[in-house]
Amino acid sequence: MSADPHTRSAAPAWLQVPDDVNGLAPEVWPATARRDDEGVLLLGGVPATELRERFGTPLYVLDEDLVRETARRTLDAFRAAAALHGVQARVYYAGKAFLSTEVVRWVTEEGLAVDVCTGGELAVALAAGADPSRLGFHGNNKSVAELEQAVEAGVGSIVIDSLIEIERLGAIVERSGATQPVLLRVNSGVHAETHDFLATAHEDQKFGFTLTDAPAAVARIREFSGLRLVGLHCHIGSQIFGTAGFEESAARVVALHAELREGGELPVLNLGGGFGIAYTSVDDPTPIEELAVGIADAVARQCEVRGIPVPNLAFEPGRAIVGRAGVTLYEVGTTKPVALDAGGERLYVSVDGGMSDNARPALYGAEFSARVASRTSDADPVLARVVGRHCESGDIVVDAEYLPSDVAPGDLLAVPATGAYCFSLASNYNYVTRPPVVALRAGVARVIVRGETIDDLLARDVGIDAAPALDDGRTPGQAPTEGIA
Missing domain, CATH: 2.40.37.10 (Lyase, Ornithine Decarboxylase; Chain A, domain 1)
Structure with missing residues (x-):
């Protein structure tokens, strides 16, 4: 055949x-x-x-051994690439890729930070014993309760995604007296070569601020004494091979980074990740060492052009750690x-x-x-x-x-x-x-x-215990014992 x-x-x-x-x-x-x-x-x-x-x-x-090995290799690659430019690198494990308390322990024991995007994911990370200061909290619609939970836990950074979230978080830190580090998510306008629903940096989608709107958002963040802006965050998509998209995105985001430094230091630049893996024999993912060097070099070149120091770098490899x-x-x-x-x-x-x-x-x-x-x-x-x-x-x-x-x-x-x-x-x-x-x-x-x-599925159905009896004394779902043709 x-x-x-x-x-x-x-x-x-x-x-x-x-x-x-x-x-x-x-x-x-x-x-x-x-x-x-x-x-x-x-x-x-x-x-x-x-x-x-x-x-x-x-x-x-x-x-488990492969997850740990990949986490170590990825962290080593980005730390080495950043060190070539005299800065540090942090690598975040994407909780949304696969999250359980055991997996959180594996990746944190290997030196990775963890990013979460809901209160549930945050709860799992904390239950695993993750250091809250090494957690990043994403999401385009974090509730007030989730933001309060994150601030109270001492989450290392909250990635701000909207003007409304600035106001919500600003009010929370004013009430609590806390100081909360934040990053601002921006859209570089670079489209990853991937499925439309996986490309997250174009303007017509739910995440982040345009490069044009970002300065006003930063100005508002800086009006809250309890919000400490530590940098920008950009993520161009998922299942990405090669460095071309990251290099173009870095050029645009570093330009904004340079502009915003005039109002205060921005020690961190998070360029996301979404690095691809092989699902079929023809897929050819870029080695992580090549990605790390290519992206770090691109940032350094853009900083040199603008006469500014290279910031510390952060990355979110996504599926590449566990896929x-x-x-x-x-x-x-x-x-x-x-x-x-x-x-x-x-x-x-x-x-x-x-x-x-x-x-x-x-x-x-x-x-x-x-x-x-x-x-x-x-x-x-x-x-x-x-x-x-x-x-x-x-x-x-x-x-x-x-x-x-x-x-x-x-x-x-x-x-x-x-x-x-x-x-x-x-x-x-x-x-x-x-x-x-x-x-x-x-x-x-x-x-x-x-x-x-x-039984797990039925346990959530509150109508089961209240099931009324049928005319012949049976409960719904109980088969009749006679009269069946």
Whole structure:
């Protein structure tokens, strides 16, 4: 089937028929991913079949060693790049990518700060024992209660996103007598080469201030004695490869930084991040060391042109810290060959999860890869689409992939690069329970977030205890015992 030209034409141009349908692209999978002598996928030294037996499927699997290693490597890269210009660098872990108390402990133990964007995320970070002074609080609509919570906790910086927020936060610090460090989020007007919903620096969107409006906002911040403006923040998008966008954004933001320094020192410049990872074999993410040097050099050049000192730098790598460390395991339930209009076939492979545990394909058209994890196969590759169990035609996990043509019910399927924005975006759509998260380290697997049960879902429904009896004495949902044709 894979050799049929009609079928081949239905595949995206980037997707090639693999030489080995069992192969694991090293740039996509965790470094510890390999197959044992029986062909079973090993993750962190643990067989995928053992993980299914112990924890069930769907299952989020997270390589703790890789998260820690990536955090260290990223921090080292940016500190070294900043040091070349005589300044310091701070790296923030993006709580929205994947947040649990265990993960917060991993990244903070490796030297990273953490950014959060809701009161809930802040509560998780604090419950993990994170130093409040090393937390950054984002968000375009922080409530008064959330701002009060952040100030009371001693959060290291609040990223201001609107004029209303300036007034809210100014009133809070006046009432409490606190001094709160803040950054102002600005839009550089640079569009990241990414999905429209992932590009966050153009003007017609909800985040931040335009470069034109920023000076007035800064002036208002400086009128509050309890607000200490420490710098500017800019984020151009997500899943970005290369440094070109960052270099152009740096030129514009440094120009504003230079203008605003006339009213007071601005010791920090946060240029965001959103660095990309490989989801498929054709993705080519920029090495973190190259990104760090390129961005730091760009800032230094712009500062030199304007005759100002280079500020301390801050970065938010986003998915780059945790994305590649995650693999999601599913069990195949059904397969179905479907004829294509132009001829040939596509094999639909249905798994026991879907858009409730990975919403990114439905939200962004995100591409993922997949491999059979419970065995190897000598069967020919077949063009497949991995789909979920939800009542939506758009419930797609992997839009296009070549899998062995003998893939069958009961096979274990693994989808790599799911460490970021999969667990975070998970839902109970169709009243499906959210999967557990298992961490792997030194060949040991342990649950760090327990999976939900049906009882968990029903526990939130206050109408259950108040269910009225039916005329025949049954409660709603209780089947009749007789008279059924």
